[in-house]
Amino acid sequence: ERTNLLTICKLVIKKILSSSLNPSIPFDNDHPLLKQFLIIMEHIFYNRLREVKVFLREKKSAWSAIEQLAGESTDLNEVVISIKEMNDIRSPLGRLRGWLRLALMQKKLSEYFVLLLQHKDDLLRDIYDEDSLMMCEDALQLSGLLVGLNCLDCTFVVKQCNLDDEVGSVFHLSNRDANDADKQIVASLLSQKQYMEEVNRNQRSTIDNLNQKLEVLSSSNILLNEEMNDAKCNIIKLQEENTRLKHQVVLDLENHSNQMKNVENDMEIERKTYLQSQMGLDQLYLDAQKNFNEEVHLRLEIEKELSHQISLKQEMEVGMKLLETDVHKKQDLIVSLRKQLEDIKSINVKLSDDNKELESMHTHKVDMLTKLEFKCSQMCSAIKDLENEMEAQKSNKVHSVETMKQYEQQIYEHENLKLSLETSLKNEKDHNAMLVRTLEEERKKMVEVQMQLQFMNKIKQENESLKIKLKELEVRCMEQEDALTELGSHLIHTKLKVENMKEEQLVTKDAQWADDKEITNCTQCQKQFSVSRRKHHCRNCGEIFCNDCSNTKMPLPSYAKPVRVCDACCTKLLKKSCTS
Missing domain, CATH: 1.20.58.900 (RUN domain)
Incomplete structure (x- = not known):
């Protein structure tokens, strides 16, 4: 089977x-x-x-x-x-x-x-x-x-x-697809026929068992009838006992009437004693009335204190509302600070590039000065032109000193750094271009300088003045390098802050909500949604959860009130708030 x-x-x-x-x-x-x-x-x-x-x-x-x-x-x-x-x-x-x-x-x-x-x-x-x-x-x-x-x-x-x-x-x-499977189907049908015969035998045996059960139920019915007759006999006995109890109740009532008469006599005696004790009770009533007046006075004072506490509670509620507005303002300030940090990063990158260009220009200038020392003996004829150029250089240097002072002031002001550095870099580039042009002109005039040896002394004096200016430039370069080192240390701190802010941005970004039609199970417990188990979106990550997996509410920057959050996002937000 x-x-x-x-x-x-x-x-x-x-x-x-x-x-x-x-x-x-x-x-x-x-x-x-x-x-x-x-x-x-x-x-x-x-x-x-x-x-x-x-x-x-x-x-x-x-x-x-x-x-x-x-x-x-x-x-x-x-x-x-x-x-x-x-x-x-x-x-x-x-x-x-x-x-x-x-x-x-x-x-x-x-x-x-x-x-x-x-x-x-x-x-x-x-x-x-x-x-x-x-x-x-x-x-x-x-x-x-x-x-x-x-x-x-x-x-x-x-x-x-x-x-x-x-x-x-x-x-x-039946199988219509392949002729080879006909034999198997015939064998299965024969086995099915045998199975049906066995099923019929089992059903007959069950019918016999049901007949036996009917006989058992009929015998149990006879036993129940006998029990009913016994119960009727018990009811007759209970009625006889009820009549006896009624007779005893009548006797008890007579005894109770006699007791009530005795109680009335006792009540008259107690009245007399009550009149005697009434005088003492009047004095006690006066004392109690005094105590009552004192309690009324205390109750008024307590009501005043309660009204004062209610006013304090209202002030606390107003303070809580003000704190909520301050929190929203601070969130807006955080967004503006993030933008400022991004601007500072771009400015720091440009400063590092400019520092490298200044170092290359400084090395180039040192090389050129060494060449000038060798060629000072041949620069007699170009003294007058150099004096005019030196006056122009002096005016440019004064301008460069002013710009350097502006740099020192603008390091502490993050908003105006970009404009001041761009102007100073343009001026220095123009100055360097002028120097390159002068050097090219000096090379062309080297042949003429050999014929004009009369102006050697004047050229030596100018050379000394150039050395002094070189020293001043070196001092300024050292000051700029110190300022750049300070900026580098400040950049390291700002980079760390920016990374922390990026991580917070990833959390505070508006999550993309998952589609209700695509998701049929909870993303955390994998239980299937039904009429009793409804779908809920997490306002932080956007995924769909059941009520048990998203039963907590937390404040988010993009919402004014606390909103529904899943258990995983709740733990993440709590950890970040603890670390901050």
Whole structure:
């Protein structure tokens, strides 16, 4: 019987998978192969069930085992609850059929079947015989066959179907694709016929068992009638005891009337003593009235203090609102500071390039001065021209001194650095071009200088003045190098701040929201969304989470109020706030 069920199940699953290649045929309630498969699964679950006689309780079945297993999986628990809520399905067989259809729609029938096999020692051993299919190793082979059905998109209508009918028969299987498979189908049909005969035998045996149960119920009914007669005798005895109790109540009432007379006499005596004690009570009342007036005065003072505390609370609320406005202003200042840092970076890069150019010009100037010292003896004829050029150089040097002073002032002012440095660099480039031109003219006039040796003394004096100016230039270059070193140290700090600001920008950027239609599971816990488990966007990263994974709210720079954030972004933001 087990082998027949497995072979039929294999054939039906193969036919279903081959028919899935044709997308025009939907997998719904009217699909013939799916009907065959569901009937075979019913036979598998009801194979070798134990005939346990249970009085006034529901008989154990495969559905009872599935109910006990619902706590192991959240998806399985949802399926069981939804089936219980269907009022049209009442029998365990109908609920098992509904569970098979919903599991196929979820594509998790193989997973639920494996869970049943893992807990078979606890759940299935009391329900099935030892030689049943669910208790043998063939069940593992069946779980492997069910994995192939996870690729099907099934759509069943469970509420409108009558699932409480008896188990149907296995339909006829036909194969029109290949002639070689006819023999296998004939063999399977013969085995199916044998299987149906065995099923009929099992049904006859179940009918005999039901007749035996009817006999047991009739005998139990006779016992219940005897118990009813005993209960009637007990009721008669209880009525006799009730009459006795009524007679005792009458006697008790007479005794109670006598006691009430004695109590009235005692009350007259107590009245006399009350009148005597009333005078003392008046004095106590006056004292109590004084204490009451004092308490009223204290209560007024307490109310004044409460009004004062309420005004303080209102002032605190106004202060909190002002603090929120200050926070928004500080966020705007942070954005402006980021822009200023980017400008400072560009200025520092330009300063480093200009420093390199100044060093190359300085080396070039030293080389030229060495050449001038050798050629001083041949520069007699060009003295007058050099004097005019020296006056122009003096005016240019005065201008350069002024620009250098402006540089020193503008180092501390970050906003005007760029314009001042560009102007100073242009002036120095013009000065260097003038020097290059003068040197070229001096080379041309070297031939004439040899003939004019009369003006040697004047040229030597000018040479000395040039050396003095060179020393001044060297001092200025050293000052510029010190300033550049200070700028380099300042640049290192600004680079570190800029990197930190970039990391904060990555966090504070508006995240791109994920599409609701594309995502069906939570990105953190991977649970599937449903009517009870709704989708929520994280306002920081933009991904979609369930309510349990995004239950916290935190303030973000792009939002005025605290907004929903996932657990991962919450931990990141808390770490960054702690480090800052």
